[in-house]
Amino acid sequence: MELKLKKCVPCEGGIKPLKGQAITDYMNKLGSGWSIVGEKMIRKEFTFINFRQGMAFLNKIAAISEQEGHHPDVCISYSKVSVEIFTHAINGLSENDFILAAKIDDALNV
Numbered sequence: 225m226e227l228k229l230k231k232c233v234p235c236e237g238g239i240k241p242l243k244g245q246a247i248t249d250y251m252n253k254l255g256s257g258w259s260i261v262g263e264k265m266i267r268k269e270f271t272f273i274n275f276r277q278g279m280a281f282l283n284k285i286a287a288i289s290e291q292e293g294h295h296p297d298v299c300i301s302y303s304k305v306s307v308e309i310f311t312h313a314i315n316g317l318s319e320n321d322f323i324l325a326a327k328i329d330d331a332l333n334v
Contacts, residue, residue, distance in 0.1 A: 227253050227326035230319075232292040241316020250322040255329040264317065265310035266325055270332070272303045281305055284331040292327065294320050 227250075242250065243263060251258060251266070258268045272278040278300050285307065289295045297308040309325055311318040 227323050228330045230323045232294040232320040232323050234293060235311050235313045235318055235320060237313040239314055239318065241311070241314045242318060247317060250317075250319070254322060254325050258325055261308070264315065265308050266317065266321060267306065267308045268325070268328075269304055269306045272305070275300075275302050278303050278305050281331070285328055288327050288331060289324065292320070292324055294324050296324060296328075 241264070247260060247263060251260065254266075257270075258266050261267050270278075270281060272281060282298060282300055282305055285296065285298055285305075294309075294311075299306045307325075307328060309321045310316060311320055
């Protein structure tokens with residue numbers, strides 16, 4: 225099943241973060257532009273024509289995050305929106321992070 229069609233599941237900790245090949249396998253399911261930061265998070269920067277478009281996208285990210293119950297760290301700098309995603313409860317990466325990333329990528333097409 226495509227990641228964007230899955231639903232994030234609550235994570236209260238107690239599971240091990242993804243490592244190595246598991247991260248690579250999930251990264252291969254995402255669109256281009258995502259990078260791995262120290263096997264602890266994934267990051268992507270989106271560039272828009274102006275601040276208004278960046279804010280509109282940021283609001284889409286907020287709506288998706290609320291629906292999924294999984295919240296990224298987001299920063300806007302005029303026309304750039306940077307997104308960092310990791311699972312806080314395990315201080316690393318879980319499937320939820322890749323699901324959210326896929327849904328954020330998909331929001332560009334909506």
